[in-house]
Amino acid sequence: MTVTRLSVFPLGGALLFPRMHLPLHIFEPRYRALVTDSLARDRRIGMVQPREGGAHPALFDRGCVGRIAEVQALPDGRFDIVLEGLARFTLVRELDVTTPFRQVEAELEPVGDSEILGLADRASLEMEARRFAEGQGYAVDWEAVSRLDDESLVNGIAQIAPFDIASKQALLEAETLQDRSRLIVQLMQFFGRSGDDVGTLQ
Numbered sequence: 001m002t003v004t005r006l007s008v009f010p011l012g013g014a015l016l017f018p019r020m021h022l023p024l025h026i027f028e029p030r031y032r033a034l035v036t037d038s039l040a041r042d043r044r045i046g047m048v049q050p051r052e053g054g055a056h057p058a059l060f061d062r063g064c065v066g067r068i069a070e071v072q073a074l075p076d077g078r079f080d081i082v083l084e085g086l087a088r089f090t091l092v093r094e095l096d097v098t099t100p101f102r103q104v105e106a107e108l109e110p111v112g113d114s115e116i117l118g119l120a121d122r123a124s125l126e127m128e129a130r131r132f133a134e135g136q137g138y139a140v141d142w143e144a145v146s147r148l149d150d151e152s153l154v155n156g157i158a159q160i161a162p163f164d165i166a167s168k169q170a171l172l173e174a175e176t177l178q179d180r181s182r183l184i185v186q187l188m189q190f191f192g193r194s195g196d197d198v199g200t201l202q
Helices: 029-040 119-136 142-147 150-160 165-173 177-194
Strands: 002-010 021-026 044-048 062-073 079-094 102-108
Touching: 002 029, 002 079, 021 029, 029 044, 029 062, 029 079, 044 079, 062 102, 062 165, 119 142, 119 150, 119 177, 150 165, 150 177, 165 177
Parallel strands: 002 044
Antiparallel strands: 002 102, 021 079, 044 062, 062 079, 079 102
């Protein structure tokens, strides 16, 4: 694995996967500074979830680094950006820095080829996604969903599904696409049955 220095954006509920995209609206001054710095350097930002609330929360050990693929600078200093996922990373240590945003040393994981699901796993995921979406009252273009490749479907659901932070982290850390797909099915069954308010789509 390659050890690298990353500027990180701790954001609960926001997952990024290699080859996927994540749109973000950047308004806090420290993260506006992060984007400005990233654009002047290598356009990379490490997305990682915080373990807790507060001004300086502990971070989960695994995240994903993305490259700013699209950026729109707004007149008041805010940004609309789209990150393209490059590689998952494991946090080695947090660095003592003077920047308003946090920086870490992290090991980047090698990125393999796109994975595919078995027919049974794909069918199970689509069936449970339909049931979950109907239960939550989401309008979904199922014809468009059926055309997605397996990786885009699984990781796309993992990114937008309204699960809690710990569940989202488990999805990020799943080692194979099959593992992630089966975990999504379990989570949709659990949250769908619970009747609780599982949140809103990111």
